[in-house]
Amino acid sequence: MEQHSQPTAQDLSGLPSGWRGFVADWSSDQRAFKVSWGKAMMWIFLVSDTFVFSCFLIGYMTVRISTTVVWPKPREVFALSIGGVSVPLLLIAIMTFILISSSGTMAMAVHFAYLRDRAKAAALMLATAAFGATFVSLQAFEWTHLILGEGVRPWGSSLGAAQFGASFFMITGFHGLHVTAGVIYLLTVAYRVLKGRYEKSGNYQIVEIAGLYWHFVDLVWVFIFALFYLW
Amino acid sequence: MAYSHGDGHHPPQSFWTRYVWSQDHKVISIQYTITAIVIGLVGLVLSNLMRLQLGFPGLVPFIDPAHYYQFVTMHGMIMVIYLLTALFLGGFGNYLIPLMVGARDMVFPFLNMLSYWVYLLAVLVLVASFFTPGGPTGAGWTLYPPQAILPGTPGDGAGIILMLVSLLIFIVAATMGGLNYVTTVLQARTEGMTLMRLPLTVWGIFMATILALLAFPALFVSGVMMLLDKTLGTSFFMPALMSLGQALGYKGGSPLLFQHLFWFFGHPEVYIVALPAFGIVSDLISTHARKNIFGYRLMVWAIVAIGVLSVVVWAHHMFVSGMNPYFGFFFATTTLIIAIPTAIKVYNWVLTLWRGNIHLTVPMLFAIGFISMFAIGGLTGLFLGNVSVDIPLSNTYFVVAHFHMVMGVAPILVVFGGIYHWFPKVTGRMLNDTLGQLHFWITFIGTYLIYFPMHYLGFLGMPRRYYAYENYQFIPPSAQVLNEFITVVALIVGVAQFLFVFNLAWSVFKGRAASSNPWGGTTLEWQTPDTPPVHGNWGETLPVVYRWAYEYSVPGEARDFVPQNLAPEGEGEGE
Numbered sequence: 001m002e003q004h005s006q007p008t009a010q011d012l013s014g015l016p017s018g019w020r021g022f023v024a025d026w027s028s029d030q031r032a033f034k035v036s037w038g039k040a041m042m043w044i045f046l047v048s049d050t051f052v053f054s055c056f057l058i059g060y061m062t063v064r065i066s067t068t069v070v071w072p073k074p075r076e077v078f079a080l081s082i083g084g085v086s087v088p089l090l091l092i093a094i095m096t097f098i099l100i101s102s103s104g105t106m107a108m109a110v111h112f113a114y115l116r117d118r119a120k121a122a123a124l125m126l127a128t129a130a131f132g133a134t135f136v137s138l139q140a141f142e143w144t145h146l147i148l149g150e151g152v153r154p155w156g157s158s159l160g161a162a163q164f165g166a167s168f169f170m171i172t173g174f175h176g177l178h179v180t181a182g183v184i185y186l187l188t189v190a191y192r193v194l195k196g197r198y199e200k201s202g203n204y205q206i207v208e209i210a211g212l213y214w215h216f217v218d219l220v221w222v223f224i225f226a227l228f229y230l231w
Numbered sequence: 232m233a234y235s236h237g238d239g240h241h242p243p244q245s246f247w248t249r250y251v252w253s254q255d256h257k258v259i260s261i262q263y264t265i266t267a268i269v270i271g272l273v274g275l276v277l278s279n280l281m282r283l284q285l286g287f288p289g290l291v292p293f294i295d296p297a298h299y300y301q302f303v304t305m306h307g308m309i310m311v312i313y314l315l316t317a318l319f320l321g322g323f324g325n326y327l328i329p330l331m332v333g334a335r336d337m338v339f340p341f342l343n344m345l346s347y348w349v350y351l352l353a354v355l356v357l358v359a360s361f362f363t364p365g366g367p368t369g370a371g372w373t374l375y376p377p378q379a380i381l382p383g384t385p386g387d388g389a390g391i392i393l394m395l396v397s398l399l400i401f402i403v404a405a406t407m408g409g410l411n412y413v414t415t416v417l418q419a420r421t422e423g424m425t426l427m428r429l430p431l432t433v434w435g436i437f438m439a440t441i442l443a444l445l446a447f448p449a450l451f452v453s454g455v456m457m458l459l460d461k462t463l464g465t466s467f468f469m470p471a472l473m474s475l476g477q478a479l480g481y482k483g484g485s486p487l488l489f490q491h492l493f494w495f496f497g498h499p500e501v502y503i504v505a506l507p508a509f510g511i512v513s514d515l516i517s518t519h520a521r522k523n524i525f526g527y528r529l530m531v532w533a534i535v536a537i538g539v540l541s542v543v544v545w546a547h548h549m550f551v552s553g554m555n556p557y558f559g560f561f562f563a564t565t566t567l568i569i570a571i572p573t574a575i576k577v578y579n580w581v582l583t584l585w586r587g588n589i590h591l592t593v594p595m596l597f598a599i600g601f602i603s604m605f606a607i608g609g610l611t612g613l614f615l616g617n618v619s620v621d622i623p624l625s626n627t628y629f630v631v632a633h634f635h636m637v638m639g640v641a642p643i644l645v646v647f648g649g650i651y652h653w654f655p656k657v658t659g660r661m662l663n664d665t666l667g668q669l670h671f672w673i674t675f676i677g678t679y680l681i682y683f684p685m686h687y688l689g690f691l692g693m694p695r696r697y698y699a700y701e702n703y704q705f706i707p708p709s710a711q712v713l714n715e716f717i718t719v720v721a722l723i724v725g726v727a728q729f730l731f732v733f734n735l736a737w738s739v740f741k742g743r744a745a746s747s748n749p750w751g752g753t754t755l756e757w758q759t760p761d762t763p764p765v766h767g768n769w770g771e772t773l774p775v776v777y778r779w780a781y782e783y784s785v786p787g788e789a790r791d792f793v794p795q796n797l798a799p800e801g802e803g804e805g806e
Contacts, residue, residue: 027426032417037338041414044444048406051448055495059452059488063467067483155464155480162482166465170455 042209046216053220056174057227060167064231072159074229077150078142092229095138096221099179102131103218106186106211113207118193121207125190128214132183139176143169168228175224178217185210254340255766256325259347261657263321264650266347267314270354272732274309277302279725286718288699296698297385300369303696305361307372308394311500312401313354315642319507320405320443321350323649324412324436326657330756331433333421333774333796335767337411346408353401356393363389371696373497376468376489380461382475395458402447402454412440421755423776427531428795430754430780431524434531435510438538439503445542446499453492460484490552494545501638502541506534508605508645509576512598514780515648516580518752519595520587521791523781525579533572540569550618551625559618566616570609577606588784588791592750593667597648600675601641608636611686626696629689632682640678647674647731654735655749656756659763660742666734670727677724684713751792754780758794 016024026032033040064071075088082090109124146152146168154169156162189210198204250258281302284294294302325343329336337343360367369385370378378384380391416429416437429437456467460481468489469481517524524530546554546562580602589595611633615621624630647670654662692705700706700714747762760770774796782793 023427024425030418030420030422030424032426035418037414037418040418041339041410044413045406045410048410048444048448051445052451055449055452055492059456059467059492062488062491063483063485066485066488069483154459155466156482162466163484166459166463166467170459170465174455 036205038209039205039212042212046212049216053175053223056171057223060163060171061227063163063167064161067161067163069161071161072157072164074231077146077152077159078229089229091138091142092225095135095142096225098131098138099135099218099221102128102135103215105131106214110208110211113193113204116199116202116204118196118199121204122190122194125186125193125207125210129183129186129190132179132186132214136176136179136183139172143172171224171228175217175220178220182210182214182217185213252344254336254344256329256337256340256343257657257764259343260322260325262347263317263325263350266351266354267318267322268732268735270309270358271314271318272728273358274306274314275725275728277306277309279722281306282718282721284698285700286715288701297366297369299698300371300696301367301385301390304369304371304374305357305367309357310639311372311504312398313357315504315646316405316443316500317350317401318646319504319642320412320436320440321347321408323432323507323511323646324440325408326653327432327756328412328415328436329419330759330764330768331430331754332416332419332424333755333769333776334415334419335769335773338414338419339411342407343411346404346411349400349404349407353397353404356397356400360386360390360393360397363393365390368394373493374457375493376457376460376484376486377470377472377474377481380457380469381479392458392461395454395461398454399451399458402451405443405447409440409444412436413444421773421776424755424795427528428776428779430510431513431527431530431534432507432510432754434534435506435508435513438534439506442499442506442538442541443503446496446503448496449492450496453489453496456492457489487549487552490549491546494548495542497548498545499541501634502537504638504642506538508601508642509534509537511645511649511652512580512601513576513583514752514754515594515598515645515652516583517781517783518652518750519590519592519598520584521590521751521783522583522587523783525582525585526575527779527781529575530579533575536572537569540565540572544569547616547621550621563616563618567613570613570616573609577602577609592651593662593664593671594648594652594750596668596671596675597644597651600671601644601648604636604644604675604678605641608633608638608641608682612637623692624689626694627689628685628693628695631695632685632689635685636678636682640682644674647671650735652750653756654738655745655762656747656759657763658739658742659745660738661745661749662738662742663734666730670730670734673727673730674724677720677727680720681717681724684717688713751790753782753792753794755795758796 015021035043076086078092079086079088080090081087105124106128109121109128112124113121115121146165151158152165152168154166157165189206192198193204193207198206249255253259253262280291280294281299283291284299325337328334357367363386365388366386368374368379368387368390370380370391374391374394380387384391386394416433420426420429456465459465460467460469464480466481466484468486469479469484470486471482472479513524513530544562544566546558547566550559550562584599611629615624615630615633651662651667654660688710691707691710693700693710700710745762747759748757750757755774755776756764758774759768775798776795777797777799778793778795780795782795784791785793
């Protein structure tokens, strides 16, 4: 061991080093992470929810690989006709853009919440919720188009494998429920921010916690987009 | 929302907020425990009905094949999910985590209360399936498609739907509770309570809860998919097939996908049940042998290692389902590696007993009974973990004997031991010792008499899950004698459990008054100012922890234990 002439070296001599020291440091305090209870719980919930979505996506990929019937081409199924020209994935591109944008407004809301600028924080959260609601509405439009226009059903379609409709409605439906829940969550928190409920404690972390959930829902969408629409 | 002392929280006053809509972790724990025991008794009666049919075929007229399969299914599901999981996490976890880490309650008491009521709803939906046309599902507790949702399987209508709905509700409840337990252990410990000073009980429940949060999603997803297959006619798990002479509308699904998802949940589930048992038994043995636990750090790492390994072994339940031989090799190897941390734990328990000042109290009897049951049940796991041995033994009574000993009876023995151990703290009264001894010896000896012969039946090739065994050339008639014997013992053991229930009910009101620390325990729950602990647990100030949880029989100390929160000589109480 090389000797360093640091003044603290002697104070640390009795403490464990190496792997044991790492464990002792990490586990030594009253709390493992320097965050509030609510934030820690949201992170743990998101890890669990990640497993839910992973299982959904792995299940979808499995049935897509194992089915013997041809899988419909997402480029064609999800194309929109604009002035007689079929543009592939246009609607999904717009939906993805909207959802990603909502993550931006959410991040700004967190910023202004910590500055205790209640009006701006609440307005940006409302904007985020509006983006989310737009996303869900476009999703409803997409479902209608698929069900009525293309004749896709959960139990089968004329386009190809029966699992196409089944996986699509299940996964986007489950994600859509998450977005809807997020919109309600954001509206609740925005209302409370506006009413000054958090003024007494001055603690606006709840905005960040709601934001964590919202960013997670966006991130999940990126995976759904990549694995369902682009594959 | 959260408790910190002096923030003006007062205990709830009315009967309803105090005992029913309570947010107090101790009350919620008792609610969980009572509900789990009640539904567990249903599971017990179902098992005895099954044994009646196997030992004395046709003796009870109403047990026809359909009923028999429904009993098999419901017995398995109730015992694994609604009894053991709920009791260890919701019952023991709720009571012990805040007390043992020195917190006033779980971090989010309201969510905790919600967790119980949602769990109760899951139990009620499960019970409701008994009263639907066609009865509960008879698909076996693994609910394998395609048969689980097809006509010909008992309860293929409302039964299977209610079963799946109940599971989905249960997962929501377990998630709400689990988030609380994990966050409380990680973030709400009292001063001085480092992670490496936690009692092993908390470590076991903590790791099991993490497993629950990661494994239940797979069951959730498979439940949703099967529900869609059943109700909307999707084909996730359903291939094109003929059923009862009719071509069905399903096409192209993968039954193997269900098995993978189910066992990705199902194997960690074994450790969701076993890890809390490991933790509790460590504390029972140390306390009642008046000796520190041997190899505390290794015990913690073994719990962590078992938790990590348990998510990469699931396909050893599927050796007979057919898979790439390399996969079989991989899953057999990981399965056998689990034997290492598990064996470390068993050695450490035995070495803790070695030269200890062993008090053969009722909790200690159950703890020692657990070691014996777990070691022997675990040994047969090594047989079944090898692909070439598993294939002939799979689907025989050998498997039934294995998993009942290792993850059925062994954890249940710890549940009993834990209840005998902590009952004085929960109620302020001791359980009756004579009844407890009687309960232990009947259960312990009875279990061996039930499951040892089953290994032999398995070697004979007797298949599990059959309604009757007449006219099978390869099963000698003497097997029936063993079956009768097993049934008689099972009935005796079944009845003996009512001794335990009676003991609980009687001792709550008439039991001998208990002191605040009857076993001389070091951990924080024994140091509460009131017994039973009141709302907020700790009175004015939170305890401060100075040492690990196993300071027993220290030379030179006046007593043979040093509580975790006793200030060392020369240091004040932190004033």
